[in-house]
Amino acid sequence: MKRYLVVLITIAMLISMVPVLGLAGAQDDMTIVVIGKSVHPYWSNVELGVKAAGEALGLPEDQVIFFVPPREDVAAQIQAMETYIAAGVTGIAIAPSDPAALEPVMARAAEAGIWVTTLDTPPVEDSVSTVYIGTDNFTAGTIAGEAMLQLLPDGGKVGIGRGSDTALNALQRTDGFLAAIEGSNIEALEPVNDREDFGTALQLANSVISANPDLAGAFGVYAYNGPAWATAVTEADMVGDIKVVAFDATTDHINFIMSGAIQATVAQREYDMGYQSVMVIAALAQNEDTEAVLAEFGAVEGVIDTGVDVLTPANVKDYEAGLDEKGVPHEWTTADWEPAEDAFEFVMPEEEEAAEMEEAVATEEAAE
Amino acid sequence: MSEVARKISPSRRGISLAGFRELNVLLAFLLLCGYFYYQHPDVFAKPANLAIIMRFVATFGMLAIGEVFIIITTGIDLSVGSLTALTGIICAWVMLKGIGMLGMGPIPLVPALIITLIIGMLVGVWHGLFVTKLGIPAFIITLGTWLIARGLAAYITKGYPVVFPYRGGHETFLSLGQGSFRSIPYSFIILIGIAIVATIILNYSKLGYRVYAVGGNLEAARLSGINVDRVRIFCYATSGFLAAVTGILMASRLGQGTPTVGASYELWAIAASVIGGTSLFGGEGTILGALLGAGIVGVMQNGMVLGNTSSYLQEVILGMVLVIAVVYDTLRRRITGAQIRTFFGSFSRKPRDA
Numbered sequence: 001m002k003r004y005l006v007v008l009i010t011i012a013m014l015i016s017m018v019p020v021l022g023l024a025g026a027q028d029d030m031t032i033v034v035i036g037k038s039v040h041p042y043w044s045n046v047e048l049g050v051k052a053a054g055e056a057l058g059l060p061e062d063q064v065i066f067f068v069p070p071r072e073d074v075a076a077q078i079q080a081m082e083t084y085i086a087a088g089v090t091g092i093a094i095a096p097s098d099p100a101a102l103e104p105v106m107a108r109a110a111e112a113g114i115w116v117t118t119l120d121t122p123p124v125e126d127s128v129s130t131v132y133i134g135t136d137n138f139t140a141g142t143i144a145g146e147a148m149l150q151l152l153p154d155g156g157k158v159g160i161g162r163g164s165d166t167a168l169n170a171l172q173r174t175d176g177f178l179a180a181i182e183g184s185n186i187e188a189l190e191p192v193n194d195r196e197d198f199g200t201a202l203q204l205a206n207s208v209i210s211a212n213p214d215l216a217g218a219f220g221v222y223a224y225n226g227p228a229w230a231t232a233v234t235e236a237d238m239v240g241d242i243k244v245v246a247f248d249a250t251t252d253h254i255n256f257i258m259s260g261a262i263q264a265t266v267a268q269r270e271y272d273m274g275y276q277s278v279m280v281i282a283a284l285a286q287n288e289d290t291e292a293v294l295a296e297f298g299a300v301e302g303v304i305d306t307g308v309d310v311l312t313p314a315n316v317k318d319y320e321a322g323l324d325e326k327g328v329p330h331e332w333t334t335a336d337w338e339p340a341e342d343a344f345e346f347v348m349p350e351e352e353e354a355a356e357m358e359e360a361v362a363t364e365e366a367a368e
Numbered sequence: 369m370s371e372v373a374r375k376i377s378p379s380r381r382g383i384s385l386a387g388f389r390e391l392n393v394l395l396a397f398l399l400l401c402g403y404f405y406y407q408h409p410d411v412f413a414k415p416a417n418l419a420i421i422m423r424f425v426a427t428f429g430m431l432a433i434g435e436v437f438i439i440i441t442t443g444i445d446l447s448v449g450s451l452t453a454l455t456g457i458i459c460a461w462v463m464l465k466g467i468g469m470l471g472m473g474p475i476p477l478v479p480a481l482i483i484t485l486i487i488g489m490l491v492g493v494w495h496g497l498f499v500t501k502l503g504i505p506a507f508i509i510t511l512g513t514w515l516i517a518r519g520l521a522a523y524i525t526k527g528y529p530v531v532f533p534y535r536g537g538h539e540t541f542l543s544l545g546q547g548s549f550r551s552i553p554y555s556f557i558i559l560i561g562i563a564i565v566a567t568i569i570l571n572y573s574k575l576g577y578r579v580y581a582v583g584g585n586l587e588a589a590r591l592s593g594i595n596v597d598r599v600r601i602f603c604y605a606t607s608g609f610l611a612a613v614t615g616i617l618m619a620s621r622l623g624q625g626t627p628t629v630g631a632s633y634e635l636w637a638i639a640a641s642v643i644g645g646t647s648l649f650g651g652e653g654t655i656l657g658a659l660l661g662a663g664i665v666g667v668m669q670n671g672m673v674l675g676n677t678s679s680y681l682q683e684v685i686l687g688m689v690l691v692i693a694v695v696y697d698t699l700r701r702r703i704t705g706a707q708i709r710t711f712f713g714s715f716s717r718k719p720r721d722a
Contacts, residue, residue: 039522039627041529070522165680193679197631199618203424207673210417211408224529224628231623235546236416251531252624331531 029063032281033084034274035077035094036068037120041250042223042270043068046095046119048328049274057282064278065089072167074098081105084114091115091281093133098168099124115284119273121168122303130284131294133276133304137169140266140308141176144245146349147264147310148181148217151243155185156216159208161229163196163222173221173247186217198224205232215242223248230261249311249319254332257316263344267309267319271328276304313343392696393644393660400664404671411674415551423621424666425659426555430614431637432644432658433566434607439641440570440583441600442650443499443506448611449633450517451491453626455615457521459484460530460625463541477541485612491517492608496601506604514634521627529626545621555617559659562610567655579603583650640665643693664689 034050036043047066054064065084069076074097084092085108092109096102096118103124106116110128122136123129148158160177164170174191181188192208194201205228209215218233220226226246233242239261246253249267256262276297283293297304311319317334405412431448438445463480466473475483491513498509532538547554570576578599581589590596614633619625644661646653668689672682 038527040527042527044526044528070519190676190678192673193682195631197629197633198622198626199427199629200631202622203420203669204673206420206423207417207670210414210420210670211411211674211676213411224626227622250529252529255531255533331528 030057030059030282030285031063031065031087031089032059032278033065033067033089033092034119034277035080035092036066037077037095037097038072039068039070040223042248042268045270045328046274049271049276050278052271052327053275053278053282057278059282066274072097074101077102078105081109085109085112088112089114090285091117093117093119093277093281095120095134096123097121099127103127115281117277117280119277120268120270129302130290131280131297131299131302131304133280134273134306135268135308137172138176138179140247140268141173141178142180143176143308143310143349144173144219144247144264144266145177145180147245147266147312147346148177148186148219148243149184150346151245151263151344152186152217155187157187157189157212157214158217158219159189159205159212159215159229160191160219161194161201161205161208161221161225162191163194163201163225165191165193170221177219177221191221194225194228196222198228201225201228202231205229206235209233209236209238209242217243217245220244220246223250223253226262226265227252227256230256230259234259234261249309251330251332253311254316254330254334257311257313258334258337260313260340263312264346265311267311269306269309271326272306276306280304310346310348312346313339314345390645390654390657390660393657393664397660397663397667400667400671404667404674407671408674412671417670417674419548419551419553419556421663421666421670422556423553424669425662426553426559427614427618428633428636428640428665429559429659429662430562430610430617431607431633432640432662433563433655434610435634435637435641436644436646436653436655436658437566437570437579437603437606438506439638439646439648440579440650440653441603442583442586443600443603444510444638444648445495445604445607446507446510446634447491447495447513447517448607448614448637449630449635450514450521451488451608451611451630452615452618452633453521453628453630454517455484455488455612456619456622456629457525457530457615457625457627458487459616460532460619461524463538464530464532477538481616484616485609488612488615489605489609491611492605493601495608496597496604499604500597500600518627518630525625525627527627529622529624529628531624542620542623545617545619546623555621558613558617562613563655563659566606570655575599575602580651583652585651636665637662639690642697643690645697647697661693 034046036046050064050066054061067080077094077097078101081092081094082105092114094102094106099121106123107128110116116129117131117133118127118129119133121134122132160174162170162174178188189208189212192204194204201224205218209232218229220229226244229244229246233239233244239259244262246262246265249265253262253265257265280293280297284290287293309319320330320334323330411417434448435445459480462475462483463477464474466475495506495509495513498504499506532542543554545555549557570579578589578594581594582596582599586596618629622629640661641653641658642648642661643664644657644659646658665686668686669682672685
């Protein structure tokens, strides 16, 4: 019995060394690693962007590596970083599940002469990360809040559904949303926590709608929360009466936008995050002047903002055209569907502010 | 079955003791309902709100029934939550995309359901074989499946939900989890049907007798000629089967097979059966108790949302309910029926002695 165990352990150790050995062999060339957070459609899209960038650079497949742990797992990310540091890769782009916990190992990578960048989640202040690529969750949350403001000009009660009370992305999105609606007539209920479970999310959405007959809106923090609200709103026969603002753009988000149960969903451009991460590291590794490279990619104060798309019935057809152009696959199609005449259209805050400013200037001038 | 076997489980499955114990759970359940009705009279008892609670009980009660079978035989099944996700995905996948390995296109509703249920049951048999033939602790082998099923669910789908298309002609399947008969959800009716069958098996059949016997004293049951392995494998298969039923109902309800369901459902199912009086030491437990346990958790969850309770606090409260239930169960076990009789007997005897 013991002998078998020894054999098994040896085999396991050999297998675990294979990727490391493989990397060591490719060291002459460039090897770029992107580390995501969890198995999720969002990260699958990041992977598509990463692979597309690899192809654009003409790198062989095993030199553009995308790694995600099955669930959000800081320890697994640290372990992966250590493996790739030992392998001596060219650069690592990481989406830190916990920025503070990842910083020491990122610093070790930087010391070892590896380019370190971050994507999706900003690193700690004064991080070794050369550049951060993404839109942070707080900003995305404020945009969702802005959409809710535009949907509910008269205010009202709004339910919030999320998958965690402690995960940073959930907190930041919620805080951003709350910051945006602060001072308005919108009253946010206590967020309900489904512990990252779609079934529970729906259950809770049902309960919130049942408890608040005067519910005016609902905000879904995690990807499935939007569809959960939309299903509950549909079941309660209140489509359109309760405005749903969601996050991400999966097949069911689009289905519900078409059925009218979701009014707006904030989609981060995760494909671009993956693509840009690889491109930036490749450029950094090939050029002496870091600042010039970053400027070329449009970085401002160490941040390359990939922005968000706010999908509404009014623009979902354009969004599909945009995806087709990039070659991002999607299961849904809006081909047989047309938005209603009075479909909700979102105006980005900056544009709105700019418009307001212009208006203000115009009034001032008129007054003078 | 020999005479010995009949003596192994005195009153453990009978209605006499069990009835008394469920009464406590029933009282707690009614008290809770009364409290929330008093707090929110215009909302709590609305049919739509009751349907919400019934749907909750349909999910966790179904899994709790499986746990009752296994926990009675001193086992545990940690895999049911992950298995719910996996079987839901399998069901949606074969109906929408077919079976790639066999080169089959999308298959119709009934065969898809049968395939899914069989897979669930086989996973249960697999657990049973490991537990009985290899003597591996149930905790470990089902923990393995917990990981494997969750991993497979993520791997098969790459994280994407398998969504039934918008107006895609799967209305029959979708009505299983979404539809209702006079505001009683079909899923709840299915649960009641399964609960009745399970109760008949446990309380009125030879097989049920053996289940309690195995849980009461494994060696004694074996010596008395019961095929204990087969009984235990049956229990694990039941749990796997019911996880598949839950997976199907969940996929139907959500209109998709998705890896983001089933997280920690096993813990809620175990909690429901323990609150309902199932003993983790084996040999004790009833289906009705487990359903009431699931009802208590469901009513509490619903009631706390009605009261706009902070979600941080909700988990604290639910955890405390579980602790209270277990402590109560342990204390109750110490004070046996005989002690109660002696206790009351002492009152009636004293005057005569004096």
